[in-house]
Amino acid sequence: MEEVKLMKGNEAIAHAAIRYGVDGYFGYPITPQSEVLETLEELMPWETTGMVVLQAESELAAINMVYGGAASGKAVMTSSSSPGVSLKQEGISYIAASELPALIVNVMRGGPGLGTIQPSQADYFQACKGGGHGDYHLIVLAPATVQEMADFVGLGFDLAFKYRNPAMILADGIVGQMMEKVVLPPFRPRRTAEEIAKQCPWAVTGKGGRGHRNIVTSLEMESPAMEQNNLRFQRTYAEIEANEVRYQEYYTEDAEYLIVAFGSVARICLKAIEDARAVGMKVGLLRPITLWPFPSKALDELSKRIKGALVVELNAGQMIEDVKLSVNCRVPVYHFGRMGGMIPNPTEVLDALRADFNI
Amino acid sequence: MKPEEIIKPENKIYSRPRLLDDRNTHYCPGCSHGVVHRIIAELIDEMGLEDKAIGVAPVGCAVFAYNYIDVDWVEAAHGRAPAVATALSRLNPGHLVFSYQGDGDLSAIGTAETIHAANRGENIAIIFINNGIYGMTGGQMAPTTLLGMKTATTPYGRRADLNGYPLRISELLERLDGTCYITRQAVHTAAAVRKTKAAIRKAFENSVAGRGTSVVEIVSTCNSGWKMTPAQSNEWMAEHMFERYPLGDLKNI
Amino acid sequence: MAKVQGAVTIDTNRCKGCNLCAVACPADVLSLQPKEVNDRGYHYAYVVNPDACIGCSSCAMVCPDACIEVYRVVNKS
Structure with a gap:
């Protein structure tokens, strides 16, 4: 019988990490994600699976520990929240450039600067458009439920190892902090x-026994060779874009208007859509699960059948840029966002939709 | 006997180390890095650690250390080598994990990583090249630059009121409970090289045995940055650097 | 009385002409080529006084480029 538990999204990540057979977690406290580290310390996986858990002296040190652990082929991860993830960007760029698998969790809070500890989605650009220096991409997963917080640990590592590319769980503070039922993944042993x-x-x-040395580095002083490295990265990204786009559609079969939202905001929007349908408005939802690669093709197709789209985010308008690129000016695309830790209710979303499209 | 009678395999008492790659280094003529690389290559071979050694290279002149010593290497971001080494050591217990870092890398941008790795007593050996200057970027002031010393960013000499004091980081690390061996050596004479080799051997033994963090600071020259000949640099180092950075063990437990 | 004799070989193409070996040698065995240069343009080290070598390895110890190999015999006569 499957085991149903009630816990926070952050706690689910910690449990899922142990069960997946993660070799090492390196973190630093920051609200609203500290429960990941706290839960791991409480569960003491080093006594059971042998997983290393370490509270680093900074987010900088933590991400570079991830770099070192990943360089030795281990399944290693870190988690943080927005300001801390900013600190990690240099290391993330190195991990991507060294073609290492790793998992980074960002439980987003409101910014910029020290901002607020309340939920936000304002790190979309940072996660999907680079964040650190150089041309690179993370595989970015956006969980909307505690169940997905647990499931995306395994998915993130599977994709990271498949493509030798770091993956990020880009969660908002809501899904990190809220308690919900979750079926934890089964235990599997750490790799030998x-x-x-x-x-x-x-x-x-x-x-040991290999006969030749391995070097993990992102440095290449010969420009022609460095360009070749970049071209190799781009081929990997093209492959990921071709194979790994994930999204969910709700009520889109007959939709005249489309809402695009990710993470917990998608759940608020789903309620708004149900309210809209109750009064005869044909509204659908597209929820990107992978923010990179972005479900551009799905949006392109949908845009041929709808009158317009509303992008709802906990930011000033970030994912809307990718939505606009995807629909290629075929239909009008508007944005509704709350910032600074404010969360919209379904009525606000519906009001925004009515106002934008005069319905 | 004539030289050709002496130069026979059975009479050989010193060879180029097997684990030093057959490749010319990018280091300037007379640079201390080459000597320390050679010592490390010799020791890993002599100690039978070739299969268990993982080096962490810095950002700085030694960034390409991985091209010269034939063991596994990770190239770390500037200053982060002790953090990278921390994970490598914890996830690969029983291995020889060592970082190789310069004064800018270890005692400026990487001070936090250095102190906290040492304070946690990570089972790593830190080889610390202190030549009082940023070599690779063109001879700028380092935290270890002596007062009065001219660099590209202290063209009139380092002033305490503007730039603070030469940082003795080994003395700081000596105070930490996680460190088991802190020593300061040099490689300017054959005798000094032998002492440095013994020191690095001890640091490597500590790493493998899990005794805590070892730091071997090697007071070194940067003749290009100092704008002297290699021989003059050695003399200048003995005359000026050793006063601020005296050689010998600071801690050995 | 046993007499120690030494000899060194120098990888002249690897040598960068830093002169540290010549300075370290207690018997003035080594010097830099005054005019000749190697493939990379360095005035490389060479054995100027072979008979004086005692095989002490000091030159090899301080050589940053590991260009020097050392041989030694002990004549018991």
Whole structure:
């Protein structure tokens, strides 16, 4: 019988990490994600699975510990919230440039600056458009439920190892803090040294038996070779874009208007859509699950059948840029956002839709 | 005996280390890095650690250390080598994990990572090259630059009122409970090289045995940055650097 | 009395002409080529006084480019 638990999204991430067989977690306290580290410390996985859990001296140190652990082929992760994730960006760029698998969790709070500890989605640009320096992409997963917080740990690592590219769970503070029922994934053992050597022949684990040395570096002083590296990264990104787009559609079959929202905001919008349908308005929802790669093709197709779209976010208008690029001016696209930790209710969303489209 | 009678395999007492790659380094003529690289390559071979060694290279002149010593390497971001080494050591217990860092990397941008890795007593060996200057970027002031020393960013000499004091980071690390061995050495004479080799051997032994953090500071020259010949640099170092950075063990437990 | 004799070989193409070996040598065995340069343009080190070498390895110890290999014999006569 499946085991149903009640817990916070942040706690679900910690449980899922242990059950997935994660080798190492390196974190630093910051609201609203501290429960990830706290839960791991409480569960003491080093006594059971052998997972390393370490509270680092800073987010900077934590992400560079992830870099070191990932370089040795281990499944390693970190979590933080917006200001802390800003600090991690240099390390994330190095991890991407060194083609290392790793998982980074951002439980977003309102910014900019120290901002607020209340929920936000204002790090969409940072997560999807770079964040750190150079041309790179993270695989960005946006959970809307505590269940997805748990599930995306495994999915994130699977994709990260499949493509040798860091993945990010871009959660908002709502889904990090709220309690909900969750079915935790089954326990699986951590990979053995032999399995790691087979899966990650590039890993830095000491030459032991390999006969040649492995080097993990992002440095290449020869420009033609560095361009080749970049072209290789771009090929990987193209492959990810072709294979890994994930999204969910609700009520889109007959929709005249489309709401696009991710994370917990999508759930608020779903309620707004149900209210709209109750009064005869044909509104549908597209919820991107992968923010990068973005479900551009799905939006392109939908835009051929709708009159317009409303993008609802906890920011001043970030994902709307990708929605506009996807629908390519075929229909009008408007934005409704709350900022600074404010969360819209379904009525506000519906009012915005009515106002934008005169309905 | 004539030289050709002496130069026979059975009479050989010193060879180029097997783990030093057959490749010319990018270092300037006379640079201390080359000597320290050679010592590390010798020791890893002599100690039978070739298969268990993981080096963490810095940002600075030694950024390409991974091209010269034939073991596994990770190239860290500037200053973050002790954090990278922390994870490598914790996730690969029983391995020799060492970082190789300069004074800018270790004692300026990476001060926090250095102090906290040492304070946690990570089982790593830190090889710290202190030449009082930023070599790779063109001879700018480092935290360890001596007062009065001219650099690209202290063209009239380092002033305490403007730039603070030369940082003795090994003395700070000596105070931390997590460190087991802190020593300051040099490689300017054959005798000094032998002492440095013994020191790095001890640091490597500590790392593998899990005794805590070891730091081998090597007071070094940067003749290009100092604008002297290699031989003059060695003399200048002995005359000026050793006063501020005296050689010897600071801690050995 | 046993007499120690040494000899060194120098990888002249690897040598960067830093002169540290010549300074370290207690027997003035080594010097830099005054005019000749190697493939990379360095006045490389060479054995100017082979008979004086005692095989002490000081030159090899301080060589930053590991260009020097050392041989030694002990004549028991």
